[in-house]
Amino acid sequence: MARRNVKLGDISKVTGEPLVTVTAEDLMSLPPPLEKKETAPPISLLSEKQRKNYESSLDGVSALMLPKPIDKQEEEKLVGRFLSGLKKLLSQDDNWLFWQPLMQTLDGCVRCQTCSEACPIYVSSGRQEVYRPTYRAELLRRLIHQYIKKRGKILSRLAGDDIELNWQTVARLAELAYRCTLCRRCSQTCPLGADNGLITREIRKLFSEEMGIAPKEVHDSGTVQHLRAGASTGVSPEAFQNMVEFMEDEIEDKTGKRIKIPLDKEGADILLIHNSGEFMSWIENPVAFSIIFEAAGLNWTLSSEIFGYEAVNYGTWYDDIQFARIALKQVDVARKLKVKKIVIGECGHAHKGLVVIADRILIGDMNFPRESFLPLLEDLVLHGRLKLDPRKNDFAVTLHDPCNVVRLMGIIEPQRRILNEICPQFREMGPHGPENYCCGGGSGFAIMSSTNFPDWRAKISGRMKLKQILEAFREVMDPGIRKYVCAPCSNCKGMIRDLLSRDGLGERYNIRYGGMVDLVVNAMTDLPKPFIEWE
Amino acid sequence: MGGLILFIFYGAIVFFLGASAYRGIKYASAPLHVHWDLYRTNSIYAQVEWWTKPGNPFGSKLGSMFLDILFLREFYHRNRRLWYPLYAFHAGLYLLIGWHLWLFVSAVTIDIETASSIGWAWGTFSTLLAFAGAAGILIMRIVDKDLKVFYPPIHYVKWLFILLTLLGGMVAVDIHFKSNMPALLKYVREQVTFADFEHKLHPALAPALHVLLAAVWLVYVPFGHVFQVFFRYYHYLRWDEVANKPGGEVEKKVKEFLKRPVTWAAPHIPPGRTWEEVATERANPGTSTK
Numbered sequence: 001m002a003r004r005n006v007k008l009g010d011i012s013k014v015t016g017e018p019l020v021t022v023t024a025e026d027l028m029s030l031p032p033p034l035e036k037k038e039t040a041p042p043i044s045l046l047s048e049k050q051r052k053n054y055e056s057s058l059d060g061v062s063a064l065m066l067p068k069p070i071d072k073q074e075e076e077k078l079v080g081r082f083l084s085g086l087k088k089l090l091s092q093d094d095n096w097l098f099w100q101p102l103m104q105t106l107d108g109c110v111r112c113q114t115c116s117e118a119c120p121i122y123v124s125s126g127r128q129e130v131y132r133p134t135y136r137a138e139l140l141r142r143l144i145h146q147y148i149k150k151r152g153k154i155l156s157r158l159a160g161d162d163i164e165l166n167w168q169t170v171a172r173l174a175e176l177a178y179r180c181t182l183c184r185r186c187s188q189t190c191p192l193g194a195d196n197g198l199i200t201r202e203i204r205k206l207f208s209e210e211m212g213i214a215p216k217e218v219h220d221s222g223t224v225q226h227l228r229a230g231a232s233t234g235v236s237p238e239a240f241q242n243m244v245e246f247m248e249d250e251i252e253d254k255t256g257k258r259i260k261i262p263l264d265k266e267g268a269d270i271l272l273i274h275n276s277g278e279f280m281s282w283i284e285n286p287v288a289f290s291i292i293f294e295a296a297g298l299n300w301t302l303s304s305e306i307f308g309y310e311a312v313n314y315g316t317w318y319d320d321i322q323f324a325r326i327a328l329k330q331v332d333v334a335r336k337l338k339v340k341k342i343v344i345g346e347c348g349h350a351h352k353g354l355v356v357i358a359d360r361i362l363i364g365d366m367n368f369p370r371e372s373f374l375p376l377l378e379d380l381v382l383h384g385r386l387k388l389d390p391r392k393n394d395f396a397v398t399l400h401d402p403c404n405v406v407r408l409m410g411i412i413e414p415q416r417r418i419l420n421e422i423c424p425q426f427r428e429m430g431p432h433g434p435e436n437y438c439c440g441g442g443s444g445f446a447i448m449s450s451t452n453f454p455d456w457r458a459k460i461s462g463r464m465k466l467k468q469i470l471e472a473f474r475e476v477m478d479p480g481i482r483k484y485v486c487a488p489c490s491n492c493k494g495m496i497r498d499l500l501s502r503d504g505l506g507e508r509y510n511i512r513y514g515g516m517v518d519l520v521v522n523a524m525t526d527l528p529k530p531f532i533e534w535e
Numbered sequence: 536m537g538g539l540i541l542f543i544f545y546g547a548i549v550f551f552l553g554a555s556a557y558r559g560i561k562y563a564s565a566p567l568h569v570h571w572d573l574y575r576t577n578s579i580y581a582q583v584e585w586w587t588k589p590g591n592p593f594g595s596k597l598g599s600m601f602l603d604i605l606f607l608r609e610f611y612h613r614n615r616r617l618w619y620p621l622y623a624f625h626a627g628l629y630l631l632i633g634w635h636l637w638l639f640v641s642a643v644t645i646d647i648e649t650a651s652s653i654g655w656a657w658g659t660f661s662t663l664l665a666f667a668g669a670a671g672i673l674i675m676r677i678v679d680k681d682l683k684v685f686y687p688p689i690h691y692v693k694w695l696f697i698l699l700t701l702l703g704g705m706v707a708v709d710i711h712f713k714s715n716m717p718a719l720l721k722y723v724r725e726q727v728t729f730a731d732f733e734h735k736l737h738p739a740l741a742p743a744l745h746v747l748l749a750a751v752w753l754v755y756v757p758f759g760h761v762f763q764v765f766f767r768y769y770h771y772l773r774w775d776e777v778a779n780k781p782g783g784e785v786e787k788k789v790k791e792f793l794k795r796p797v798t799w800a801a802p803h804i805p806p807g808r809t810w811e812e813v814a815t816e817r818a819n820p821g822t823s824t825k
Contacts, residue, residue: 408574
């Protein structure tokens with residue numbers, strides 16, 4: 001089907017082919033050195049077996065590996081469950097946490113499409129209709145008016161309520177909920193405040209909380225594993241303690257001094273919680289935090305209790321109940337440890353989840369002080385609590401803003417003041433701050449690896465960020481010049497790692513990525529050798 | 536017929552007030568929701584121990600909202616092309632609202648016979664501005680491929696109706712009252728002082744038609760987008776930074792909501808529990824999706 005011709009009603013079409021197939025020609029152009037138009041299909045085809053077993057009728061991609069119903073009867077049952085979930089979204093009891101913003105968004109869109117151009121996925125994909133931020137919102141709105149809040153026949157016709165609710169509609173909508181990173185750039189751009197990002201999350205919630213449909217990596221090996229093992233990575237307290245010992249070795253290696261990382265220190269001022277993935281993939285990040293906190297003489301601790309060494313909460317992206325369960329467990333660790341406050345490390349969605357969203361589910365002594373590491377780090381860097389020499393960071397640095405920290409939480413300037421202080425060659429991406437673009441791995445995408453979804457993520461959802469990185473370094477692309485993408489968020493780092501690994505881009509052009517504390521430690525004057533290692 | 540017009544007009548005003556109050560109460564009594572706000576500048580969270588810091592002052596928020604609504608600043612910055620007709624329409628509308636208020640007050644406070652033609656110029660300019668804006672929007676909605684997307688037929692009907700209402704106003708003022716301000720103000724005085732019922736029961740067609748069309752708008756406005764702007768845009772997206780403090784009003788509300796039942800039916804949610812019960816127990820570890 002030719003692009004841009006997909007209509008709302010097509011969502012229910014029973015076809016042998018996907019509604020849309022994104023071709024290399026459709027994709028947004030990239031700046032040098034990737035300016036050469038791609039020719040190979042950007043997204044690999046599913047195998048015949050996968051096509052037979054899983055739904056992929058939206059765009060030929062299967063993020064959910066949603067099994068096809070075996071017969072008509074099962075289809076009808078699933079459609080019935082979808083409708084039942086839709087009713088619950090509109091119920092003040094079942095959905096009190098989001099009822100008000102949902103209602104206001106359902107009522108509020110004037111279809112000016114201002115949001116469309118703000119969406120990196122819509123633009124990067126060559127403006128495919130199904131990826132418009134308003135496409136899924138309008139579908140939901142019309143389904144609600146057609147099947148739940150019914151209007152009269154004439155009004156219904158005039159309002160365009162003509163979507164057939166069949167299994168195709170349900171299956172495509174389920175996949176469509178995972179073609180948006182919840183970056184809410186569209187919501188920020190909407191002149192009337194209609195929140196299409198919220199609509200995406202509400203659809204995800206319906207599928208998860210009513211039908212038990214969610215990406216395996218986010219639910220089964222995400223929140224379910226988190227609640228069972230105490231960390232989404234499955235790391236046990238014993239394994240974590242070994243990692244802390246390893247960190248002490250690393251610190252000795254980097255600084256020449258052996259320190260004892262405080263663990264389970266009762267009554268500490270700060271309980272620092274990292275994304276547990278940091279310990280497995282980027283241990284230099286918690287190492288850097290430890291060096292800074294010790295050098296500044298802070299009274300802090302890590303926790304080796306389950307839930308105490310894992311800041312992530314994948315429920316933030318798709319399920320209120322899983323979210324609440326995990327947030328309560330995390331806060332409970334701090335409460336039992338009698339620390340004064342929780343400080344969240346470099347993890348974007350943990351910032352928004354635990355500090356902001358959880359604020360209105362925590363009561364009594366569970367209403368525990370929680371904050372971002374950024375204002376604290378700013379205080380340490382700008383007020384002389386650390387001895388820093390910016391000349392040690394004399395290479396090109398750009399900053400990726402995690403959506404959850406800037407647009408969704410309003411921490412915008414501290415990270416800039418830090419980088420301006422310690423990185424003489426700091427340059428902003430365009431646009432940045434609250435107008436930033438998502439890395440492309442937000443809302444779980446960075447960890448989702450089913451079937452051909454990684455292709456879609458690399459070629460479409462991460463495309464705008466890749467463009468921004470290349471543009472930020474346009475003047476310094478010479479491989480002889482070192483370049484650093486500062487990404488203070490684990491998920492974003494994972495996504496940027498994938499983007500830079502494309503055709504060996506990072507290696508060929510000497511671009512590396514890492515966290516913010518890594519740069520701070522690299523600038524510390526009393527380190528005998530550079531903290532950041534360039535290969 | 537005249538009685539019906541009279542009933543509809545005054546009824547529409549009563550309905551407008553009643554429906555506005557109903558919408559206001561409905562919004563105010565909607566359940567408390569979790570923080571889901573968005574930021575343009577540094578928020579309270581950009582400070583160490585933010586929970587001890589004061590939020591932005593209410594006055595500056597109110598000033599910002601006033602300027603946004605007066606100049607449609609969001610559209611100006613985000614969608615300039617649409618802003619031009621949209622602003623012409625809204626500026627015309629604001630001026631028309633002001634003009635009608637002036638008519639109502641002047642009709643009972645000034646010597647009608649000495650009314651200057653400035654009043655007429657104000658009304659005519661406002662109507663033409665709003666008409667041009669509305670016509671511009673309608674044309675853009677017809678020809679612009681993006682603005683056509685998902686725009687339901689009922690909204691085209693709405694814009695036609697707006698144009699008709701504005702046209703009706705011009706016909707009433709310039710044809711029926713022959714652009715004569717004293718005649719117009721005399722008519723308005725009859726309406727606002729509830730005088731000369733006999734005259735009201737046998738109204739002239741042009742003003743009666745305009746009043747009828749205006750009455751339809753009075754009924755629509757409480758359910759239109761304008762009314763929702765405050766609650767949607769400002770209340771939850773921009774200003775929702777009230778922290779949940781121990782023992783505070785937010786906590787009290789949260790406690791109430793946690794007692795509400797949860798009926799979601801996925802395997803990881805046990806049936807027959809309240810929010811508090813569901814959130815404080817661990818999910819069945821073996822529960823998986825699909």
